[in-house]
Amino acid sequence: MREPELNDDQRLIQETARAMAEEHFRPCAAKADRDYEPPVENLRVLAEHGFCGTFIPEEYGGAGLSLFDTVVVMEQVARACANTAILLSTTDGATPRSILHLGTEEQKRRWLPRFVKGEALAAWSMSEPEAGSDVAAVRTRARKDSDSYVIDGAKTWCSCAQVADLFLVLVRLSDDPGMRGVGAVLVERGTPGFTIGNHLDLIGLRATGMAGLTFDACRIPAENVIVPAGGMRHLFKVLDADRIAGNPTVCLGVAGAALDGATAYLKDRRQFGKSLAEFQGLQWRLADMAMDLEAGRALLWRAARRIDAGAATPMDASVAKTFVNEMSVRVTNTAMQLCGGYGLSEEFPFERYFRDVRGMSVGYGTTEIHRNTIARELLEGRYAA
Ligand SMILES: Cc1cc2nc3c(=O)[nH]c(=O)nc-3n(C[C@H](O)[C@H](O)[C@H](O)COP(=O)(O)OP(=O)(O)OC[C@H]3O[C@@H](n4cnc5c(N)ncnc54)[C@H](O)[C@@H]3O)c2cc1C
Known part of the structure; x- marks a missing residue:
């Protein structure tokens, strides 16, 4: 692994993150999935290596790394354990980024460190x-x-809800119809009237503590309104960074693990008196997986660099997320097929890889909604091939 696209610092970050994740996270990844237990203890290891809240500026205790650097770290963590990567993404995802860009100074000092x-x-x-x-x-x-706001309503599919301390919640803040009435508030775990529901079980990412939320006359201070009614465009701008660093980067990491695992399996497994890796038909399947993965990484890295440079268009995140989501389903599905019955068995990680990436085409804007964005850019003349 010697990427010419990385500078020396980034290569060091990549190698450190990979070694850490392989040593500490891979050994317990299957257990976390089987027990539906968020591996929160892994955050201590990540923090010790300086990999939590990577984007947070030095004045709030962070390293102020770029989005690209965050992507490099996240890919390596996800290779070893997708559930840990999702937990990690909450320390530098939508909510912390919103606090940095839209929060009060007191909120920044209280939460970012x-x-x-x-x-x-x-x-x-x-x-x-x-x-x-x-x-x-x-x-x-x-x-x-x-001087406060009172929240009533119900939310669903909230990743990491069962282990989170702080929630950024989209709410209707005024009687204005549609998006003009929508804003966002911060709600702390333990606030009276705020209940976190039972675990919601999806196909994969079973150890991310996903749950629904209920608000019943839940009172929060007025300064917890982080996005006033009608201000959602500010939040969506912040979200583009998170859209890249979390969801598709986790898919990229898992797809890489699936390709490496399938390659090793084919070299090891013998049928008809020779190793499976000697069958040209299977070699071509590996080659297809590698091409798909390389294309996905190139798109994702390009999008991250453009966002860092302030030069991203709405297409960049949507193209990268959609391609990488679907690429990871193809790659993990092929990995299962190449490993035969063992590929489908819980004894091997391949079926978990597939389950963990499958929901990502729905989370954080479905691939259809992102195709709508891409098509809009094309049809309204902001993109030409
Ligand atoms: C792994 C995972 C993690 C998630 N984490 C979170 C989280 O942390 N917080 C949170 O709030 N939510 C989370 N979600 C929920 C996710 O954001 C929603 O599932 C997603 O926005 C789609 O909403 P929906 O499920 O209601 O589907 P719907 O919006 O009902 O869509 C159903 C189908 O119709 C398609 N569709 C809808 N509208 C259009 C359109 N205009 N054009 C074309 N096709 C369309 C969709 O693409 C989809 O295929 C998560 C979901 C998953 C799977």
Whole structure:
């Protein structure tokens, strides 16, 4: 692994992250999945290596790394354990980034150093039973009451809810219809009237503590309104960085692990008196997986660099996320097939790799919604091939 696209510092980050993840996270990845137990203890290891809240500036205790650097770290963590990568992404994902860019100075001083130390986890809650892709349909409401807001409503599919300390929650803050009435508030775990539900079981990422949230006359201070009604465009700008560093980077890491694992398996397994790796048909499947993976990494790295340079278009994150989501499903699916019955067995990691990436084409904007963005750029003349 010697990437000419990385400078010396980035290569060191990559190698350190890989060694750490292989030593500490891979050995317990299958157990976390089997027990549905978020591996929160891994955050201590990540924090010790300086890999929590990587983007957070030095004045708040962080290293102020670029989005690209975060992507390099996250890929290596996800190779070893996707659940750990998702937990990690909450320390430098949507909620911490929103606090840095949109929060008050007091919120920054209170929360950002804790994310860097791995002492606090943050969740992001948009989805509701009746509002998925259609964010403007959010019904959970926060009403002003003297110097506070009172929240009522229900959320669903909130990743890391069961272990998070702080939640960024999209709510209806005014009577204005559609997106004009939607904003966002910060809610701390333990606030009276705020309940975190039972674990919601999806196909994969079983150890991320996903749950629904209920708000019943939950009172928060007025300064916890982080995005006022009608200000969602500011939040979506922040989210583009998170869209790259979390979801598709986890897919890239898992796809890399699947390709490496399948390659080793084919070299080891013998049928018809020779190793499976000697069958040209199977070699070509490996070659296809490698081409797919390289294309995905190139798109993702390019998008991260463009966001860092302030030169990204709305297409960059959508193209990279959509391609890498679908690439990872193809690659992990082929890895299972190449390993035969063992590929489908829990004795090997291949079926977990497939399960862990499958939901990513739905999370953080479905691949259809991102195709809508790409098509809009094309049709409205902002992109030409
Ligand atoms: C692994 C995972 C993690 C998640 N984590 C979180 C989280 O932390 N916080 C959170 O708030 N939510 C989270 N979600 C929820 C996720 O954001 C929603 O599932 C997603 O936004 C889609 O909403 P929906 O499930 O209601 O589907 P719907 O919006 O009902 O869509 C159903 C289908 O219709 C398609 N569709 C809808 N509208 C259009 C359109 N205009 N054009 C074309 N096709 C369309 C969709 O692409 C999809 O295929 C997570 C989901 C998953 C799978």
